[in-house]
Amino acid sequence: MYSGRHVHEAPDRPALIMAGSRETLTYRELDERANRVANYFRAIGLRRTDHIAIFSENTLEMIVTMAAAERCGLYYTPINSFLSVEEAAYIVDDCGARLVVTTAAKFDVANQFPQRCPKVEHWLVVGLDAPAAPFGNFASVVEHYPSTPGEDERLGTPMFYSSGTTGKPKAVKRTLPDVSPSEQLGIEEMGKRLFRMTDGMTFLSTAPLYHSGPQSSISIGLRLGATHIIMERFDTEQFLALIEEFKVTHTMVVPTMFSRVLKLPKEIRDKYDYSSLQAVVHGAAPCPRQVKQDMLDWWGPVIYEYYGGTEANGTCGCTPQEWLANPGTVGKAFFGEIVIRDEDGNDVPPGTPGTIWFRGGNSSFEYLNDPEKTAEAQDSSGTMSKIGDIGYLNEDGYLFLTDRQAFVIISGGVNIYPQEIENLLITHPEVMDAAVFGVPDEDFGEAVKAVIQPLDPDGGTPDLAERLRDFCLEHLARFKCPRTIDFIDEMPRLPTGKLYKRKLRDAYWKETTNA
Known part of the structure; x- marks a missing residue:
């Protein structure tokens, strides 16, 4: 969520446009707002490796808050905004958040957090002029802080929640590098190679930003100087209309979205121009073969696929050409080496299903407050890790999924x-x-x-x-x-x-x- 050099090179370029309201932030405006919030964080005593939580629908303020956390060395946890009070409050408490940001739209739920989350010190709500204590109005609180960068900016990172062995969600906590956010990160190269992102692209964001895939695509895109169109919620025809209106070059979807656009009447599908598209990336769930084939037949060879977990311990990627030659694959290893093992820990030959392990990827993650789950995900050498999915490799090294972690x-x-x-x-x-x-x-x-x-x-x-x-x-x-x-x-x-x-x-x- 760091815009870096683009603030100076293209300050008036739109960085973020909300698809419904058309509310817009240029790169200059995003930088100034993020700096104000970051300086507020420092003023209330938040320090590197501290945690905050964000309980919000897709809003500009949600992205600004994440951008500010990335300038202060904070871990930030975006929480699924559709969770119940007890589900969301559990995450707020478990992640150790010192501050929570929410919105007027989610306030009926969030207003019940303080009594359940006594460790939280600061509460802010967006869009509610006079919230009851302990909540403060987001805009009124942060407007008094300077819009210039802090003296010692350090990189922050998201901490998303996944499943726990007891059924409760668990945070995937990755090592936080002690570097300036202005440094070039590996995710930029990953975005270019795996997601086919390009400098200055127009990116259509279709999904909630409390998920790691959509959130990371915005984070990478801002570093590449992209203009992002943020859908407040996915609407099938609006998705197609936005592609034409903004001449969208890149987007990221889940297979369900493919299914829905394919089910639209032909006259609606044929109504819009998709010729601007360069890369449509999908992941998060297996895509039915026929659905993907139908999309390739419709939009041509612009459909790319990725496979990986929030743990970021390994990643696969698949071009349209590779998929057509290996229908059903999720691709070859892009980051880390894939090893397939049986229940006894033995490597299995191509074509034989087993647990998917990644060697040489990122094994430095942990499941917060769950050392047993952390140990279970890593082998004794410390060089390999898994997330529990089942699959097999073909003779050419392409991965196929046959099952998913713990059903x-x-x-x-x-x-x-x-x-x-x-x-x-x-x-x-x-x-x-x-x-x-x-x-x-x-x-x-x-x-x-x-x-x-x-x-x-x-x-x-x-x-x-x-x-x-x-x-x-x-x-x-x-x-x-x-x-x-x-x-x-x-x-x-x-x-x-x-x-x-x-x-x-x-x-x-x-x-x-x-x-």
Whole structure:
């Protein structure tokens, strides 16, 4: 989120444009606002390696706050703005945030944080003129601070949350280099080679910036002097219209967005001009082969793919030409060497599925407050790490995914962790046992399915299913709640007590395959 030399070389170039409101910040304006917020951070005593949290929808102030944190050596955690009070408050407390920034649109939820997060010292809200204590108005608080850079700027970095072994989300904490943010970083070269980004491009951002992929693309783009069009929320036809209006050269999407634009009536798809596109990058979830083929047939060889985790321990990339020659692949290793191992830790030959490890990539990450999960992700040599995905390499070194970590559900590009939902469902007085997993969904890729063993053997009724859905909605974000609920007489568990979830899940995927 550091704009560097572009502040001086192209101060009046638009850096950020909100797609709906058309609110705009030039590179000069972004720099001045970020400096004000950064100087406020320093004034209240935030120091290098301290943490802040941001609970916000896509806004300019969200990006300004991240840009300020990157000038002060802070870890900053963008929180999914659709989480419930208890889910979001857990992250605020767990990350050790000293300051929280939220918005008027999210204030009904965020206003309940202070009583749950006693370690937070400072609270700011954007767009609410007279918020109740302890919240202060963002603009009024920071406007008194100078718009010039601090004397000793140090690089800050995001700290995103992933899944934990207990079902609670865990932060992926990467080593924070003690360098000036003005130094050229490896992510710039990665953006150019993997995401096909170019200096001065026009980049269309389609997804929430609390996700690592969208956030990192803006961060890289600002260093390259790009103009970014930020969608407040994804709308299918607006996405196409923006490409034409702004002559968009680059964008990043998830496969669900491909599916949705393909389902638009032909007269709408044919209405807009896409000739400006140079690179459309997708990731975050597997893309169905036919969907990707249809997009390549429509837009031509501009569809690029990447695969990697928030841990940044290794990355794969795939050009359109490589994918056409190896349909279904997520590409070759771009960062780190791929090693496929079986359950006993032995390397397996090409064509044999196993756990995906990366050697020589970034193994210096940790899962905050979870040393066991950190140790599990690394081998004894300290040179290899994994994130738990399953796949295989072909003879030419192209990676194919066959499963995902611990049955993580990827719905519309968003990771949903079943154990968290299972742990909640099992507390319901009418539930004996519960299993949650993803089932095929034409629009989202996967949908959340719950299979319940009711306490009453005859209690598996539509009324109970409705009560369980309402129960989930009380405690979880809507996108995590089961779309459908089925009932079973007895849950398949091994003698050790481990749930044989694959047996349940595979039956639903087999039905789709045979359909």
